[in-house]
Amino acid sequence: MTDITTPNTTITPGQHDTEVTQLFGSDGPLSQAIPGYRPRSPQIDMAKAIARAIAGHGTLLAEAGTGTGKTYAYLIPALLWGGKTIVSTGTKNLQDQLFLRDIPTIRKVLKAPVSVALLKGRANYLCHYHLERTLQNGRLTSREDVGYLRDISRFIKTTASGDKAELSRVPEGASVWSLVTSTKENCVGSECQYYQDCFVMKARKEAQQADVVVVNHHLFFADVALKDTGIAELLPSANTVIFDEAHQLPETATLFFGETISTSQVLELCRDVLAEGLSHARDGAEWAKLVAPVERAARDLRLAFPQDIVRLSLDQIAPSSPFFEALEALKRGLDDMIAVLEKQAERAETLEQCRARAILLLDQIEKWNATPDPKTNDGEYVLWVEAFSVSLQLHRTPLSIAPIFNKQREGTPRAWIFTSATMAVKNDFTHYVSQMGLWNEPAHTWPSPFNYQEQGYLYVPDRMPDPNSRDYTDAVIDAALPVMTAAGGRTFLLCTTLKAVRHCAERLKSEFEQRGLDFPLFVQGTAGRTELLDRFRAAGNGVLIGSQSFWEGVDVRGEALSLVIIDKLPFSPPDDPVLAARISAMEKKGLNGFVHHQLPEAIINLKQGAGRLIRDETDRGVLMICDPRLISKPYGKRIWQSLPGFARTRAEADVVAFFRQLKQDKVTPAE
Ligand SMILES: Nc1ncnc2c1ncn2[C@@H]1O[C@H](COP(=O)(O)OP(=O)(O)OP(=O)(O)O)[C@@H](O)[C@H]1O
Ligand code: SF4
Numbered sequence: 285m286t287d288i289t290t291p292n293t294t295i296t297p298g299q300h301d302t303e304v305t306q307l308f309g310s311d312g313p314l315s316q317a318i319p320g321y322r323p324r325s326p327q328i329d330m331a332k333a334i335a336r337a338i339a340g341h342g343t344l345l346a347e348a349g350t351g352t353g354k355t356y357a358y359l360i361p362a363l364l365w366g367g368k369t370i371v372s373t374g375t376k377n378l379q380d381q382l383f384l385r386d387i388p389t390i391r392k393v394l395k396a397p398v399s400v401a402l403l404k405g406r407a408n409y410l411c412h413y414h415l416e417r418t419l420q421n422g423r424l425t426s427r428e429d430v431g432y433l434r435d436i437s438r439f440i441k442t443t444a445s446g447d448k449a450e451l452s453r454v455p456e457g458a459s460v461w462s463l464v465t466s467t468k469e470n471c472v473g474s475e476c477q478y479y480q481d482c483f484v485m486k487a488r489k490e491a492q493q494a495d496v497v498v499v500n501h502h503l504f505f506a507d508v509a510l511k512d513t514g515i516a517e518l519l520p521s522a523n524t525v526i527f528d529e530a531h532q533l534p535e536t537a538t539l540f541f542g543e544t545i546s547t548s549q550v551l552e553l554c555r556d557v558l559a560e561g562l563s564h565a566r567d568g569a570e571w572a573k574l575v576a577p578v579e580r581a582a583r584d585l586r587l588a589f590p591q592d593i594v595r596l597s598l599d600q601i602a603p604s605s606p607f608f609e610a611l612e613a614l615k616r617g618l619d620d621m622i623a624v625l626e627k628q629a630e631r632a633e634t635l636e637q638c639r640a641r642a643i644l645l646l647d648q649i650e651k652w653n654a655t656p657d658p659k660t661n662d663g664e665y666v667l668w669v670e671a672f673s674v675s676l677q678l679h680r681t682p683l684s685i686a687p688i689f690n691k692q693r694e695g696t697p698r699a700w701i702f703t704s705a706t707m708a709v710k711n712d713f714t715h716y717v718s719q720m721g722l723w724n725e726p727a728h729t730w731p732s733p734f735n736y737q738e739q740g741y742l743y744v745p746d747r748m749p750d751p752n753s754r755d756y757t758d759a760v761i762d763a764a765l766p767v768m769t770a771a772g773g774r775t776f777l778l779c780t781t782l783k784a785v786r787h788c789a790e791r792l793k794s795e796f797e798q799r800g801l802d803f804p805l806f807v808q809g810t811a812g813r814t815e816l817l818d819r820f821r822a823a824g825n826g827v828l829i830g831s832q833s834f835w836e837g838v839d840v841r842g843e844a845l846s847l848v849i850i851d852k853l854p855f856s857p858p859d860d861p862v863l864a865a866r867i868s869a870m871e872k873k874g875l876n877g878f879v880h881h882q883l884p885e886a887i888i889n890l891k892q893g894a895g896r897l898i899r900d901e902t903d904r905g906v907l908m909i910c911d912p913r914l915i916s917k918p919y920g921k922r923i924w925q926s927l928p929g930f931a932r933t934r935a936e937a938d939v940v941a942f943f944r945q946l947k948q949d950k951v952t953p954a955e
């Protein structure tokens with residue numbers, strides 16, 4: 285791997301070094317504007333390296349520990365020298381954090397006249413057309429939805445962006461959103477009477493014109509598959525692309541570089557064909573009879589599998605399974621449907637849309653099924669099915685995203701910055717680089733600016749049962765309660781599954797009541813993420829229970845967060861067919877799938893979760909990992925050696941004493 289000191293650039297290396305040093309220096313503008321600011325040399329060096337990569341249109345993998353301040357380290361060079369820049373981050377939540385908090389701060393500090401736009405996926409923006417239709421003829425089933433709809437119709441009159449995240453009163457998952465937002469399929473486009481006011485179009489136009497556009501990885505990669513996110517128009521003119529939380533890219537890209545067909549798409553099509561056929565071409569066909577076999581086949585596909593949610597690769601499905609028969613029936617039914625639609629399509633625009641959708645679906649299904657030997661020209665694919673409660677999805681997932689991603693990076697030279705706290709395992713980038721196909725690109729790790737040994741403990745409780753045992757989550761709570769109490773709340777309890785989140789929430793609620801502890805409890809799913817975090821920060825003694833989405837990027841500085849508890853080592857579920865296929869491909873090459881894939885992935889996840897704790901030089905706290913495998917298994921050592929270098933203990937008394945000391949220091953501060 286090349287070192288970052290020799291970037292492949294024709295521009296003088298480090299032309300902005302002096303400016304960066306000055307900006308981040310102790311008398312610089314950042315220091316004056318940001319409370320608690322201290323120059324951090326890893327942050328400054330990283331900013332210099334990024335400035336160089338930007339100037340030379342190079343690629344850089346920049347890793348620096350959690351809490352180092354990577355955000356400023358890339359925003360400053362990007363805003364000053366990045367030209368047209370796309371910043372992509374892990375979640376919508378982090379997009380909002382960048383757009384509402386970090387970028388305005390830096391823009392003000394630099395007094396830089398850059399324009400910034402936020403771009404999310406289409407489903408995030410209210411659609412005037414569909415709202416209007418729903419208001420006129422919507423058959424809302426619940427009273428709750430009626431109330432939400434009222435809120436939404438009020439909100440649309442005042443909002444400038446139409447972004448549903450601004451209306452926190454209506455929960456993100458409320459079903460009413462699907463009635464008042466658009467999809468690529470049902471957007472009327474330039475013929476829409478609301479086109480001038482359309483929020484989707486407005487967001488895209490603003491993104492076109494802005495210097496800096498904030499997107500998320502899903503949106504970025506969805507575009508490759510759907511060409512419906514506005515990034516396709518954006519990328520050609522971008523000088524700089526920055527991926528924050530870049531460790532997530534392999535997973536997100538895998539999701540989108542593949543293809544998914546859902547039986548609910550088929551059922552939606554049937555519903556629309558029936559409705560549009562009856563209203564525009566009643567005499568053209570026996571519409572109900574036409575859609576019935578397609579609907580039946582779609583349902584039979586789901587019924588071919590047990591009631592539980594299952595994931596199976598194609599070769600795990602028995603050849604005698606009714607699945608294959610249903611798939612053939614579906615193809616025949618769609619074929620018949622298309623034949624009729626071909627004749628009737630000219631009678632209405634909506635029928636024409638149905639025809640196009642039906643052809644596309646059939647095409648995708650045929651493509652999925654036609655390759656039992658999953659070898660195609662653009663690499664190997666894993667074919668698998670996933671059964672949900674009422675639908676079935678057919679997936680076609682690339683075994684490796686490297687060739688596809690590299691194709692994306694071809695063309696006009698521009699800077700590609702990948703940054704994260706966790707791309708490497710102990711300075712070794714091989715795992716990440718080989719997943720992404722970023723061979724021979726400069727990569728560098730900067731050490732953390734924090735003194736973990738002094739700032740906190742890694743606590744692995746004694747006497748925990750096997751993580752697969754039934755009462756494991758209860759044992760986690762039993763071990764956690766005394767520590768939480770000593771910490772005075774101020775806890776993130778991070779779980780590996782949603783089931784554990786729910787169970788912990790119930791138990792803690794009753795335990796807090798019984799013990800008279802007044803720690804406010806914040807549970808993932810009960811409100812939006814931003815709102816939960818705001819309330820957690822404000823509470824000062826809160827306990828937040830969350831799963832994956834709270835493990836990464838979340839920034840709570842200071843005392844509001846002093847204890848991070850992790851229930852289990854985050855190994856990916858072994859029943860994942862894509863993982864299984866990737867592991868078997870590695871094993872064919874003589875590598876050990878556990879050592880070379882599952883373990884590094886788990887370490888990356890764990891480091892992210894652990895990284896929520898120490899966010900600045902004065903932060904102190906305890907990282908409690910309940911999983912006994914950290915000690916008992918041979919690989920455990922590799923894991924804890926990859927974590928920040930906290931002092932380590934297995935004694936509850938040490939931790940309780942640590943928090944007692946923390947309280948005393950607060951009463952009589954050392955400085
Ligand atoms: N030099 C600095 N001195 C003090 N605080 C800083 C400095 N730089 C950044 N910060 C603050 O430190 C916190 C952590 O910064 P940031 O969120 O950018 O970390 P990060 O490196 O992106 O971590 P993660 O990998 O967890 O996302 C933020 O609250 C930020 O405002
Ligand atoms: S153009 Fe599409 S998204 Fe915009 S208001 Fe019309 S239907 Fe909705």
Ligand SMILES: [Mg+2]
Pocket residue numbers: 354355528837
């Ligand atoms: Mg960050």
